[in-house]
Amino acid sequence: MSEMTVKDFAAKVGRDVPRLLEQMKEAGLEHKAETDAVSEEDKRQLLDYLTKSHGGGDGAGAKNRITLTRKTRSRIKTGERGKTIEVQVRKKRTYVKRAEDEAPAPEPVEDAGPRQLVGDMADSRAKREAQDAEDAKDRAAERQAREEAAKAEAAAPAPAEEPAPAKLAEVPQIPVPELDQSEPSAEPPAPPKEGRSDRRTAPPKKTAAKKGRGRDDEDRGDREERRRGGAAKKAKRSERRGSRRGGSQGGGQHGFQKPTQPIVREVSIPESISVAELADKMSIKANEVIKAMFTMGAAVTINQTIDQDTAAIVVEEMGHKPKLVKDDALETEVLSGISYEGDEITRSPVVTVMGHVDHGKTSLLDYIRKAKVATGEAGGITQHIGAYHVEDEHGGVTFLDTPGHAAFTAMRARGAKATDVVILVVAADDGVMPQTIEAIEHSKAAEVPMVVAVNKIDKEGADFDRIRNELSQHGVISEDWGGDTQFVHVSAKTGEGIEELLEAIQLVSEVLELKAVPEAPGKGVVVESRLDRGRGPVATVLVQNGTLRKGDIVLAGLHYGRVRALTNELGQQVDAVGPAMPVEIQGLDGTPDAGDDFMVVADEKKAREVANFRQGKYREVRLARQQKAKLENMFSQMGQDEVAKVNIVLKADVQGSLEAIKGALEELSTGEVEVAVVSSGVGGITGTDANLALASEAIVVGFNVRADAAAREIIEREGLDLRYYSVIYQLIDEVKQAMSGMLAPEWKEEIVGVAEVRDVFRAPKIGAVAGCMVVEGSVHRNKKIRVLRDNVVIYEGELESLRRFKDDVNEVRNGMECGIGVKNYNDVQVGDKIEVFDQVKVERTL
Structure with missing residues (x-):
């Protein structure tokens, strides 16, 4: 092991460097600077010296003994005049560790300091017994000191003379105390604390000293006995607590042991x-x-x-x-425990009706359902996704009716993914239109077979060859032309061809071999959702496999809940719904998005955890997207004017319409005007929506919903802009007009007139005056001008004067002479042209 310096050794043992150097010098070491190296031999020599200086020796008992020295001071009040004598006692105590209580000596620790090694020798029990012995000696010394003080007071010759220092008899193991004379103190001595034997108490007067001495000894003995008993009880309680906690053991030893190897987690x-x-x-x-x-x-x-x-x-x-x-x-664990195995049966096909606006999709479905759905729709178009189940002699068929407007592209895409067969409705007199092409693309992307229904065959101008020709250009080829797509001519008005259409659907479904397990837990897709005022969140779902029952726990997208009620398309309450059947469910804690998957799970707690996890993940993704957008646009927006915003609080009746309108509005945003949907939701307009619109200066837009009483009161009081719509065309057009009014206008320059300089005159007070002939238009005094030389602009500014002969005029017309003074410019030359122009404001539109 490498040697350490004095500075390092001092830091390890917790001593100051000067104090350590002094002790090393006393130990006979030759270390004088903090950079000197300290060897193991030097450490042992220093340790031996410190051990001996604290009362140790070379024997085995020296390692179990430690000696401490301390000073105590007390005051003794003598005489009637209050003379005070200060007594100073130096006490030397030696603590010995007994053999029967001796614990195994600790292994020597490398680089351990003297303070640590010496301190480890003291044991709590040995200290306590040594303390008791010393306290007894202190009490004897105290009694003898009081007796000597009393004798000294009695031997005093007169009060005027200064008393001689009193001497105390020698006490075993206690040096003779030093007695200092001092004047009476202004403050009385502090009262003694019970249980502290080293604090000196003032002696009583001479007359009472003898009487109270015996009683004091008895009281002191009682206190000592109580102190010992209390200490024993406290030790027992501490031992019991340590045994309960597992932190300490008997014998005063702590139960914690330092780990001998690293903990691997x-x-x-x-x-x-x-x-x-x-x-x-x-x-x-x-x-x-x-x-x-x-x-x-x-x-x-x-x-x-x-x-x-x-x-x-x-x-x-x-x-x-x-x-x-x-x-x-967690989500994988919950979903992996659901089994969809069992006996399979043939299920009904799910058919989506697609096509262009006003080509007769809803009318065709209406004839099949024998219900007048189209007559009750605003504007003559379908605003929502509708799901209907039809039973006939060919079997059951579930229809999904999607809107044909361009804003509902996302809704049609979800409808194509949830379906088995697509019916493409094309009007025989109108042909293929933009939304027809989009429907073909969605069907191909979802890899769903298609049946073409050529509608309105009873109208004049119906051209079937034109329909086949236009559809073939987009990859939809009729069976008559060698393709694989069935074409059926139908009339939603007379019902012609309806049976052939249903047969074609059944034929395609037989080829697909559609199967389902009715005994399995229900699962499928959310077709639509809305917030009903009386029933709460209501979701229209399509069961694709298994059976959905009343009371099941459903996990749908970001929401979950227990099914309280099931309602079919006829408004009837049912207890269970099988595969390929649409139904409305109640009991979810929110409105899931159209297109979200739903499934029945066994544990409500697990469903709540998965829903909370999905919501947290959705918030993180949305926040990350917002932060990314801010970072990407940070530098592009620096130095530019603030973008104007049209804030909108949007409420709709169903989730699908809400998403479609929100997407259409956000597409209207430009680099100068931005549409910001600050809040959107399903359900009526509430007071919270009105307050949010007030705070964000937004327009309140309701699509097929109305404001409640609280919201109307706030809107009327604050003068908010509230708009109701039932057709998406009107909503988009009016928002577009509002955005056009916020566009910055364009300024267009228009040349008003041109004057040619024929001569230049110098006036003492005015400067250079140009004699000009107006060659184009008119010259106006209050308009801006440019000075052109060889058709190059050399100055742009204003006219200082415009004169006709000696008169100031405001306008000079074409073909007339005039004098022109250019403001702050005197370098006008013959042949220059002065161009007068004006800026015209042009309003912009989207």
Whole structure:
């Protein structure tokens, strides 16, 4: 082992360097500076010296004995005039460790200091017994000191003379105390504390000293006996507490033992973890993790998040075992326990009706369902996704009716993913339109077979060859032309071709061999959701496999709940719903998004944990997206004017419409005007929405919903802008108009007139005056001008004067002469042209 310096040795034993050098000098060592080396022999020599100086020796008993010296002072009041004598006692105590209580000597510790080695020799029990013996000696010395003081007081010749110092008889193992004379103190001596034998008490007067001496001895003995009994009880209580806690053992020894080897922990590491959390899992300080990563070449902070692989390397570097845990471990555990095995049966197909606006999708479905759905829709278009189940002689069919407007592209995409067969409705007199092409793309992306229903065949102008030709350009080829797509001519008005369409659907479903396990727990997809004022959150779901029953625990997207009621498309309450059946469920804690998967789970607690985990993950992703957008736009927006915003508080009746409107509004944003949906939700407009709109200066927009009484009161009192809509066209158009009014106007320059300089005159007070001829338009005095020389602009400013002969004028027309003075410019030359221009404000639109 390498030698250490005096400075290092002093830091290890907890001593100052000058004091350590002094002790080393007394021990006979030749160390004079803090940089001198200290060997093991020097340490042993210093230890021997310190041991002897504290009462030790060379024998075996020296290691079990320690001697301490201390001073105590007390005052003795003598005479009637209050003379005070100060008594100073130097006491020397030696503590011996008995053989029967002797514990095994500790192994020598390398580089241990003298203070530590000497202190380890003292045992609590030996100290207590030695203390008792010394206290008895102190009491005897105290009694003798009082007697000597009384004799000294009696031997005093006269009060005027100064009393001679009193001498106390020698006491075994106690030096003769020093008696100092002092004047009476203004403050009375502090009263003695019970249980402290080293504090001196003032002696009583001469007449009472003899009477009270015996009683004092008896009281002191009683106190000593009580003190010993209390100490014994306290020791027993401490021993009992230590045995209960497991922290101490009998004999005054602590039960804790220093680990002999490092503790290796198994650290669970998620996909991302902060430095502070990683340090907490390893039970070490975060600074240690930061140091370890710094040595590995990575500079991190305590709150920085690191990935799973990096954290695993750090854990191994710190001597622990990493255990990689996925973030979705809980979700995987819950879902893996659900079994969908069992006897399979043939289920009904799920059909999605797609096509362009006003091509007759809802009318066609309406004829099949024998219900007038289209007549009750605002604006003649479908605003929501509708799910209906139809039973006929060919079997059951579930229809999903999706809107055809461009804003509902996302809704149609979700409908295509949840379906087995797509019916593409094309009007025979209108042909293929933009939304028809989008429907074809969604169907191909979802790899769903398609059946083309050519509608409105009874109208004039129906051209079937045109429909086949236009659809073939997008990869939809009829069976008549050698393709694999069935074309069925139908009329939603007369019902012609409806039976053939249903047969085509059944034919495609037989080819697909659709199967389901009705005994399994129900699972499927959320078609739509809304917030009903009387029933709470209501979700329209499509059961794709298993059976959904009343009372089941459902996990749907970010929400969960127990099914309180099941309602079919006819408004009837049912107890169970099988595969390929749509139904409305109540009991969720919120409105899930359309397109979210739902499933039945066994444990409500696990479902709540998974839902909370998904919500937290969703918030993290959304926050990260917002932060990324801010960072990406930070430098691009520096130095630019603030972007104007149209803040909107949006409420809709169903989740699908809400998402579609929100997406359409956000697409209207430009670099100068931005649409910000500060709040959106499903349900009526409440007072909270109105207060939020007031705070954010937003427009309140309700789509097929209305404001309650509290919200109307706030809106009327504060004068907020409230708009109700039932058709998405009107909503988007009016928002676009509002954004156009916030666009910065454009300024267009318009040349008003041009004057040519024919001569230049010099005036003493005015300067250079140009004699000009107006060659184009008119010259105005209050408009801006430019001076052109060889068609190059050399100056831009204003006119200082405009004269016609000797008169000041405001305007000079074409073909007339005038005198022009250019403000702050005197270098006008013959041949220059003075161009007069004006700036015209042009309003902009989106």
